[in-house]
Amino acid sequence: MSAFLTHSAPNISTSMAPTFLLVGLPGLSAVPSWWAIPLITIYLLSALGNGAILWIIALEPTLHRPMYFFLFLLSMSDVGLATALMPTLLGLAFANTHAVSASACLLQMFFVHVFSVMESSVLLAMALDRALAICRPLHYPTLLTNGVISKICVAIAFRCLGLHLPLPFLLAHMPYCRPQVLTHSYCLHPDMARLACPGGGGAVYSLFVVLSAMGLDPLLIFFSYGLIGRVLQGLGSREDRWKAGQTCAAHLSDVLLFYVPMVLLALIDRLRMPIPQPAHTLLSYVHFLLPPLVNPILYSVKMKEIRERIHKRLQPRKVGCAQ
16 A cells, blocks of 8 residues: 555646545555445445434324434435445445546545535534423424424525535646645545645635534534533422433434544644554544444434334234134
């Protein structure tokens, strides 16, 4: 792998690079097909778990409520994110393919960021839902109406598609002055943008788009939990606090699982911390691949209605016999 990257380093271009070079998990290049097994297993389990959530929410009228609608969107983003990552990951795993064309890289980058920002936006919407349900329980049905939810969906769609659509075109027209070697197993915007020549035209817009979601959302989410925590402290009994807190447990776990690895990766890249490449790559896999796998388990375990409805649907129906 090192020889491959060294040989490719002189490819410095003043226009869009014809190919980018991906970095696989060090130490596995000699047996590339071996780590395809856990990758495929993770993807199939993620698709199965999130598919079950989508299926049960779509079929059960009793689950057509704001909290479960946002969970439906979260499962959609999880399936989309895992699917967007798989082409380059499986290419590395099956064929040790490090080179990816610029157009394919830009396409993957677009979908990875669209579904990542969709997940972040839905997590923020779910935090708002929980804050309103706990802090304003009497006004909750009138505050989070179908009309408000529709507006939230439009805002999420604009944020994901409208703001991110220009990014591939901006990157495609940037001049590249550095070797086109990425630091991940998939194409990400910050990774590609750092290879461009200084003073690229879209750098400010690109930074704004990335920080507007991944920088703002966690702050607003934890602000919402600050409000929730203040209300919970004012509840009379410990049992009431426990019951109210349990409604947020799955969401809070999901938030930590999604944002903590992302923040660590950002700090490592920004501060240039000297950590081994395998640790950096594994942390990136945790950030992108673990939430789609774990989220269905979290919500199935913590949300009694989801668990009961799935169990009811899977039970064989009894057919009476005519006498």
